[in-house]
Amino acid sequence: MEHAQNGDAEAFGALYDRYLDTVFRYVYFRVGNRTLAEDLTQEVFLRALKRIGSLTYQGRDLGAWLVTIARNLVADHFKSGRHRLEVATADVLDTDREERGPEGSPETAVVEKITNTTLLEAVTRLNPEQRECIMLRFLHGFSVAETARAMGKNEGAIKALQYRAVRALARLLPEGFTL
Amino acid sequence: MIFSYFSRRRADRFAQLLDAPDKAEVESNASAYHHDAHDPELEKLLHLGRQLRQQMPVIGDQVRPDPDFRARLRQQLMDTAAARGIGVTATQEAEPDDAPQTTSVRRPGLRLGLAFAALAALLGLTGVSAASGDALPGEALYGVKRQTERAQLALAGSDVNRGQLHLEFARTRLAEAVAIADNPRLLPDVLDDMDEDSTAGVFLLTTAAVDRGEPSLLDAVDAFTSQQLPEVADLADTLEGEFRQRALTSLDLLNRIQDRSAELRRLLPCTSSDSAEVDDLGPLPQRCSALPATDEEESSSSENRDSGSQRGNDTPDTPDASPGQEVTPTPSDTSMPPSDGLPATPTPPSILPSPSTVPPSSDADSDDDSGFLEDLLRIIGDLLGR
Secondary structure: OHHHHOOOHHHHHHHHHHHHHHHHHHHHHHHOOHHHHHHHHHHHHHHHHHHHHHOOOOHHHHHHHHHHHHHHHHHHHHHHOOOHHHHHHHOOOOOOOOOOOOOOOHHHHHHHHOOOHHHHHHHHOOOHHHHHHHHHHHHOOOOHHHHHHHHOOOHHHHHHHHHHHHHHHHHHOOOOOOO | OOOOHHHHHHHHHHHHHHHOOOHHHHHHHHHHOHHHOOOHHHHHHHHHHHHHHHHHHHHHHOOOOOHHHHHHHHHHHHHHHHHHOOHHHOOHHHOOOOOOOOOOOOOOOHHHHHHHHHHHHHHHHOHHHHHHHHOOOOOOOHHHHHHHHHHHHHHOOOHHHHHHHHHHHHHHHHHHHHHOOOOHHHHHHHHHHHHHHHHHHHHHHHHHHHHHOOOOHHHHHHHHHHHHHHHHHHHHHHOOHHHHHHHHHHHHHHHHHHHHHHHHHHHHHHOOOOOOOEEOOEEOOOOHHHOOOOOOHHHHHHHHHHHHHOOOOOOOOOHHHOOOOOOOOOHHHHOOOHHHHOOOOOOOOOOOOOHHHOOOOOOOOOOOHHHHHHHHHHHHHHHOOO
16 A cells, blocks of 8 residues: 555555455445446546545555545436436336435346345345445445445444444345345 | 434444354353343344345355456556556646546447447346356346347347348357257247248348349358258257257258349349349349340249249249359340449338347438437346346
8 A cells, every 4th residue: 555655556556456346346336337337436446546645544444445435426426417317227126215315226226137136125225324334334344444434424323323224124124034 | 313322332232243253252242241131132133234244245246347347447547557657656737636537438428328338238248148148048048148139139230230140140049959959848939039030131131232232242141051051950860850840941941041042142133122022031033034124024023923922932933043054144134224233222121020129220320329229228128127
């Protein structure tokens, strides 16, 4: 990391190799479209390339830092209205969601291509914050601290969010559901 | 959204127990909270949390960046770093942050961009459609494979390309048929599809050959038949009963195609898309004496009509088509009306067996956008099973 800050392109390449999957996956589960996910992932790393100099070293939080960038870009994307068409095609399980903010639920688009659909379906029915918390904590394997950093919250808030999210998920999953 | 002290304590404890490295420690931690060690709801949530920890990464693993994309972006980043430096060495003018100054991949326009995005996903940039390439009839991904073919057809730039694609798909069908010959339950369906693709491809190519007066377009047809004929014959040999009969029907069709192509090549100079009769394999060859300028016009064109009506016939349609007898452009050739060489209105594909698989010609390059997009969205919709 320090190497990357000193302009070592190869070190940045190593970071890329290590975190590409995480960033791509995060974006993909947010936008539900592979090509769009590639576009946004590209922008994430270009931005990271420019900004890495201003990053203070925080150990393994680097994944969280990249996800923060990705998160902002995804939010920009949804604000820009570029996503209308995809959401329209992804609008399957969306009928009775409680909150339908700009961060809607385009994750539903991937549901059908994926096994464990029951679980993922239940996750997509969570409200956006809870959903993001579950995805970061469990799908991406982020720690509470990393999740807090990526979501711009403190750790106590993430623990509360996580608890509520798992509780909500338990209610959403069908009776007798076992994984 | 008031989170009571009690709730917060539960949330903290939930987080702590969930993140405990192993079960033993979970147990000891749990007993440390002896004052409420027996908490069924917390136990239930912890159980779910641990399941999530196991299962969610499995879901995540199913989503991976495409290897091409991985390599391309890496290269782009290395190039950008080399050109501008990174981190502290980055030049300051690199900020206005959000302008994607490095060759961003696409967005010529939203609709087309999305169409291509969806298309790229269909045509092999996704693991699914790549993996479906080897799928056999009856397998889960076979539908994806066929949908991908439909998308390719919808995108073909010309009838010639479309015809070639149909022939390619017919080859694929034959390979599939050979692969499932041991268990031929689905074989008739596959051969039906093969014949449909063969017919559609030949129709498009012969029609184009006549329209453009280009015999070379028939080369693709001849290459196709010379490759398919022996393989279909071999396939028939391995089969029995009704399946064998079905394979022989495909063989008959290929023989008809081979004869038709040879005949059409020979009589192409005399065959006009204006006046030629059309059957399932495209325009029927016209005898050179049948040209409008001659007196025999009436009789010979009605003769063509006759031969066109006996489609099941395996033999070449025209009586004087016996090999060796050259009907090379004789005097009647010179009597061709000068307008003959000009591209005439394309023959209406009224006999095309499955018009739904062949969208209307998209040769005209304007105005096609929305239809094209709709086609794509429909295909994608089908693909996603909606």
